[in-house]
Amino acid sequence: MWTWFFQLASPPHFYRMAGSLVPWLLWPALLLILIGSWGGLVLAPADYQQGEGYRIIYVHVPSSYLSMMVYVTMAVAAGIGLIWRIKLAHAVAASCAPVGATFTAAALITGMLWGKPMWGTYWQWEPRLTSELILLFLYFGYMSLRSAFNDLNQSDRASAVLALAGVVNVPIIHFSVVWWAGLHQGPSISKIDAPSIAFEMLWPLLVMILGFTLFFLGVLAMRVRGEVLEREFHARWAQDVLRGANRVEAAG
C-alpha cells in the first residue's frame, strides 16, 4: 500500500496516471450532466410555488456544494504538503484554487439569477449568498498570495498556511453570517422551505452533483498535470514529455 502511495507522489508516475485517468473522469461527467439536465429540465415537474424558475437549482446547488468541497480539498492538500513536504500535494492545492473560485462565482451568479424571480431582486443579503461571497474573497486572497512570491517553495508553504487559516475560519464565518442575517431578516423573503423534495426533482439533482464532482476531478487532474510539468520543467522526464508533445503537434 505504501509503495503505491509513494509512487503516486512521484511526479512522472502521477503525470502518466492522471493522464490516463482524465478521460475516465470527464466522459462520465459529461454523460451524468447530460442525464441530470434532461431529468431536471424536462422530466421533473414544475414546482407548485416557484413554477419553472426553480430549475436553476440543478446548476446552483452542485456549484455551491463544490465551491466549499474544493476549498476543503485545497486545504487538506495544502496541509499534507506543509506537514510531509510532498510537492505533489502543493501542486494539487495550487490547481484547486482557480477551479474553486470559478465554482464559487458560478454559485453566486446562478444564485443571483434565481433571486430575481423569487425575491424580486438580484441580490439579497441572505446568509448563504453572503458566505458564498466571502468564500470568493478567501479564494482571491489565496491566489494573490500565491502569485506574490517569486520562490515556488516559499509560495507553496505560505499559501498553505493561509489555506489552513481559512479553513478554520470558514465555519466561523458561516455561523456568524447566519447569526447576523437572523437579526434583521429582510421583508418577507419567500424562503424556499423544502422539508421533503419530491423524488422526481431529487434524482436529477443528485446526478448533477455527481457529474459536477467528476467534472471537478477531471479538470483537477488536467490542471495538476500541467502544474507538475511546469514545476519539473528541467527534469529529464518532463523534457521527454515536452519533446513528445512537440512531435505530435508538428505531425498534426
Place this chain on the structure above:
Amino acid sequence: MNLGLGQLFWVVLQRDLMVAMRRWSDICNPVVFFVLVVSLFPLALSPRAEFLRALAPGVLWIAALLAALLSLNQLFRADIEDGTMEQMLTLPYPLGLVILAKTLAHWLVTGLPVVAVAPMLAITYHLPADAIGVLLLSLLIGTPTLSLLGSIGAALTAGLRQSGVLLALMVGPLMLPVLMLGARATDIALGGDDPTGPLYLLGALLALALSLAPPAAAVAIRISAD
C-alpha cells in the same frame, strides 16, 4: 542567559514597546487614519443626528478594522529586514510566544489608541452613553482578535517587497466575523437590548485567536525568513 517563558515574553514586549516609542509616527498614523475615516462619513453623507446615530456602530467598527489592516504591515517587517528575526528564530524557546509578545506590543501601540479615541468620536455621532460603553467593550475585546488574525497575514507577507493591498485582501475576509459581531453588539445596545450574546461570542473568538494565531504566525514567519 536563562530566561523563564514569562520573562522572555516580558523582555520581547518591553523591547518592542521601546522600539515603537522611538518612532512616534508608527503609533500616531493608525489613530489619525481612524479619526479621518470616521470624519469622512458625516461629510459625505449627512450630519443629521439620528442618521449618524444609526450609522455609528458600523462606521466606527469599519474604521477600526481599516486602521488595524493599515498598521499590520509594520508588524514583522523591520525585524525581518534588519535581521532581528533571524536571531529570534534561533532562540531555544517556542517562537509562538515571541510572536504573541510582539503582537501584544503592536496592539498596545496601534490598537489601544484607536479604542481610546473611539468614545470621543462616538460622541460626535450622538451615540448615547450606554451604547458607547458597549462600543468600548466590543472594541476592547475585538481589536486584539484583529491584531492576532493579522499577525498571520503579516508573517506571511513580511518577506515581500509590496504587501499592503495583498495583506488587506488576505486578512480582510478572516476579520469579517469580528466586524459583524462587534458592530452588531453596539447596534443592539443602541436599540436598548441586551448585547451580552455577541460580546460573549467576541470573547470566544479572542480565546480562539489567542490560542491558534501565534503558532500559525510562527510557522508563517519561518517560511518568510527562509
